[in-house]
Amino acid sequence: METTMVSVIIRALILYLGPNKWARVDLEGKVNGTVEEVIHVPRSNSLQICLVKTGNSLPFVSALELRLLRNDTYVVPDVSLKKLFRRYYRQSDRLIRYPDDVFDRIWSPFFLPEWKQITTTLEVNNSNNFEPPKAALKSAAIPRDVNGTQLTINWTLDNPTEQVHLYFHFAELQPLEIEGNSSDFPADIIRMLHTRKFYIVVNGNVTVDSFVPLDLAVNTVETVVKKCEGGKCSLQLVKSESILGRPPLVNAMEAFTAIKFPNSETDPDDVVSIKILQDTYGLNKTDWQGDPCSPQQYLWSGLNCSYMNMSTSPRIISLNLSSHGLTGKIVPQIQNLTELQILDLSNNKLTGRVPEFLANMKSLLFINISNNNLDGSIPRALLDRKKLQLYFEGNPKLCGLDTCKISSGNKQNKIIVPVASAVAIFIVVSVLIVVFIKKRPSSIQALHSATTSLSLEGKMRRISYSEIQLMTNNFERVIGEGGFGVVYHAYLDDRQQVAVKVLSPSSSQGYKQFKAEVELLLRVHHANLVSLVGYCDEQPHLALIYKYMTNGDLKAHLLGKYGECVLNWANRLRVAVEVALGLEYLHSGCKPPMVHRDVKSVNILLDEHLQAKLADFGLSIFPLEMKLMFRLVLSALLDTWILSITKHIA
Numbered sequence: 001m002e003t004t005m006v007s008v009i010i011r012a013l014i015l016y017l018g019p020n021k022w023a024r025v026d027l028e029g030k031v032n033g034t035v036e037e038v039i040h041v042p043r044s045n046s047l048q049i050c051l052v053k054t055g056n057s058l059p060f061v062s063a064l065e066l067r068l069l070r071n072d073t074y075v076v077p078d079v080s081l082k083k084l085f086r087r088y089y090r091q092s093d094r095l096i097r098y099p100d101d102v103f104d105r106i107w108s109p110f111f112l113p114e115w116k117q118i119t120t121t122l123e124v125n126n127s128n129n130f131e132p133p134k135a136a137l138k139s140a141a142i143p144r145d146v147n148g149t150q151l152t153i154n155w156t157l158d159n160p161t162e163q164v165h166l167y168f169h170f171a172e173l174q175p176l177e178i179e180g181n182s183s184d185f186p187a188d189i190i191r192m193l194h195t196r197k198f199y200i201v202v203n204g205n206v207t208v209d210s211f212v213p214l215d216l217a218v219n220t221v222e223t224v225v226k227k228c229e230g231g232k233c234s235l236q237l238v239k240s241e242s243i244l245g246r247p248p249l250v251n252a253m254e255a256f257t258a259i260k261f262p263n264s265e266t267d268p269d270d271v272v273s274i275k276i277l278q279d280t281y282g283l284n285k286t287d288w289q290g291d292p293c294s295p296q297q298y299l300w301s302g303l304n305c306s307y308m309n310m311s312t313s314p315r316i317i318s319l320n321l322s323s324h325g326l327t328g329k330i331v332p333q334i335q336n337l338t339e340l341q342i343l344d345l346s347n348n349k350l351t352g353r354v355p356e357f358l359a360n361m362k363s364l365l366f367i368n369i370s371n372n373n374l375d376g377s378i379p380r381a382l383l384d385r386k387k388l389q390l391y392f393e394g395n396p397k398l399c400g401l402d403t404c405k406i407s408s409g410n411k412q413n414k415i416i417v418p419v420a421s422a423v424a425i426f427i428v429v430s431v432l433i434v435v436f437i438k439k440r441p442s443s444i445q446a447l448h449s450a451t452t453s454l455s456l457e458g459k460m461r462r463i464s465y466s467e468i469q470l471m472t473n474n475f476e477r478v479i480g481e482g483g484f485g486v487v488y489h490a491y492l493d494d495r496q497q498v499a500v501k502v503l504s505p506s507s508s509q510g511y512k513q514f515k516a517e518v519e520l521l522l523r524v525h526h527a528n529l530v531s532l533v534g535y536c537d538e539q540p541h542l543a544l545i546y547k548y549m550t551n552g553d554l555k556a557h558l559l560g561k562y563g564e565c566v567l568n569w570a571n572r573l574r575v576a577v578e579v580a581l582g583l584e585y586l587h588s589g590c591k592p593p594m595v596h597r598d599v600k601s602v603n604i605l606l607d608e609h610l611q612a613k614l615a616d617f618g619l620s621i622f623p624l625e626m627k628l629m630f631r632l633v634l635s636a637l638l639d640t641w642i643l644s645i646t647k648h649i650a
């Protein structure tokens with residue numbers, strides 16, 4: 001990463017560099033504006049500068065300049081350098097910058113009355129990694145007094161605890177010229193005696209010993225000032241002992257305070273993904289500026305992030321764009337938010353398929369894509385994901401999970417299906433016509449709507465066993481006994497009444513049946529089939545959670561267990577027809593088709609409107625022998641008819 005130098009000219013506001021506070025700027029009384037500068041190594045390929053409003057002033061900036069510096073200069077690990085001053089020592093008004101300075105650092109002239117200026121017209125070699133401009137090196141300050149032995153430079157800090165980093169740029173401007181034989185002493189001795197040699201003393205401590213500047217060539221010295229007592233910093237360049245030696249000099253100097261930028265920027269991959277997402281959906285949110293997660297108090301709305309510690313990049317863990325008028329597809333960039341746990345895209349106008357990649361996002365726990373315009377089917381892999389809550393109701397074109405896929409079953413099946421279902425429909429229809437012409441012609445309408453409402457309930461939850469214990473109040477109320485376990489009454493989310501069928505561990509057939517039932521109910525959704533709300537698969541604890549059927553099972557009704565409230569004929573017929581519709585859907589509406597294999601009045605449940613729903617799919621199969629079907633359809637009707645007739649006679 002290249003080192004970057006940033007300078008900004010502004011009014012009253014707080015500056016953030018990425019997620020970190022950089023400076024507070026107050027332009028009160030500063031008619032010529034002010035400049036803030038920092039040398040900073042960005043942690044990623046992008047850099048965010050935020051101007052945050054203070055009080056009611058509107059943040060503004062007149063200019064923002066970024067300069068690339070070499071990465072072997074101003075190297076201070078873990079901190080950035082906020083400029084205090086950058087001076088060259090000359091009596092002048094001229095700011096030196098590009099093209100004199102190849103990096104376009106801005107050097108201001110500075111001079112004190114107690115100093116004397118020396119300059120040179122000779123060429124000064126400025127080549128080192130800092131490359132201070134030659135124009136700044138060609139002059140220097142020395143003590144005014146001929147016998148002066150030191151130069152003093154003082155400055156104050158706003159914050160006394162700040163560390164100061166100093167960079168001195170020295171060059172000898174008056175090289176010794178020693179004539180061959182004009183003296184009795186050898187030239188090198190004379191040179192030694194007359195050399196400019198000095199100490200650098202900061203706040204009373206010698207930090208650099210016996211420094212000798214190079215003739216007409218730059219030499220950069222770096223020192224760190226740990227602390228300036230009371231914010232007052234004092235620096236002396238002090239001539240070393242030699243009497244003949246010349247006084248100290250300084251050509252140019254830079255001072256910075258070290259500022260820590262503790263908040264890490266959001267993971268760069270997350271930033272890229274969320275920005276693509278922002279662009280794709282044209283999201284125009286005022287607070288979607290700067291770093292998404294950091295600083296935490298300016299977190300983008302609709303996001304939530306994980307903050308491990310200061311040195312770890314925050315990750316986006318939740319994205320809620322519910323009701324944002326999103327259109328188009330679910331963008332693939334979402335999969336690059338690899339730590340995402342919660343994804344809420346509900347209440348938008350999203351179209352297209354539910355992408356398969358959602359199933360591969362390991363950390364996802366919750367997806368809500370309800371109330372959109374998605375189509376196709378929910379990918380199988382997504383439904384099979386453990387510990388994932390998926391909500392997708394209110395997508396009219398989203399159809400029955402995998403069941404919409406064209407069956408790739410063998411040809412024999414395909415031929416038999418239409419024949420078998422045609423028979424089934426014929427029976428159903430002929431029963432209807434006979435009955436409803438006599439009783440209530442308007443009910444045909446109701447039946448028609450039942451046929452078409454192959455609606456998706458759209459809710460399927462994986463529930464833990466401990467939740468099951470809570471929901472059922474520790475298996476308090478038994479409401480039935482199914483093929484492979486006991487059914488309990490429970491409340492889901494403290495509101496919705498549900499029935500929980502718990503697989504008895506002793507049941508040897510149980511697990512197979514449990515699986516058959518889950519698999520079937522994941523695939524099918526029909527007004528006349530019970531719907532699964534959730535399931536628990538924490539072996540050995542297995543349970544299925546159904547919608548609660550207020551009116552119990554048909555058998556109890558037919559046997560008069562509900563006292564006076566015996567089903568009337570119209571209701572009995574309607575139940576028979578609804579069951580037949582449920583079966584017809586299993587046989588010909590599902591691909592591959594399914595057979596219930598256990599149709600009997602206890603497995604026909606009635607909801608609050610006495611609408612019939614087939615239950616107990618534990619023995620169901622995806623049949624290879626479709627010949628079964630005809631008999632089953634008949635048995636559904638006959639079972640009900642026979643029982644009801646029995647009751648009538650009794």
Ligand SMILES: *[C@@H]1O[C@H](CO)[C@@H](O)[C@H](O)[C@H]1NC(C)=O
Nearest residue numbers: 028029030031032033034093
């Ligand atoms: C603002 O700039 C002008 C022109 O450079 C200068 O004369 C004046 O002294 C400056 N004012 C302040 C307060 O620095």
Ligand SMILES: *[C@@H]1O[C@H](CO)[C@@H](O)[C@H](O)[C@H]1NC(C)=O
Nearest residue numbers: 123124125126127128217218
């Ligand atoms: C300046 O000094 C560097 C080494 O310090 C040297 O390589 C270079 O040739 C010098 N340039 C000139 C113009 O003397």
Ligand SMILES: *[C@@H]1O[C@H](CO)[C@@H](O)[C@H](O)[C@H]1NC(C)=O
Nearest residue numbers: 320321322342343344366368
């Ligand atoms: C998403 O935001 C909406 C509106 O702000 C809120 O109603 C909903 O509960 C949020 N979704 C999640 C999963 O928190």
Ligand SMILES: *[C@@H]1O[C@H](CO)[C@@H](O)[C@H](O)[C@H]1NC(C)=O
Nearest residue numbers: 269273276332333334335336
């Ligand atoms: C996800 O990130 C990887 C690299 O980080 C990139 O190669 C890929 O194109 C990204 N995928 C999308 C859909 O942006």
Ligand SMILES: *[C@@H]1O[C@H](CO)[C@@H](O)[C@H](O)[C@H]1NC(C)=O
Nearest residue numbers: 322346347368369370371391
């Ligand atoms: C899913 O989103 C829909 C529409 O915004 C909302 O009605 C429903 O409550 C959400 N489901 C959950 C579990 O948050």
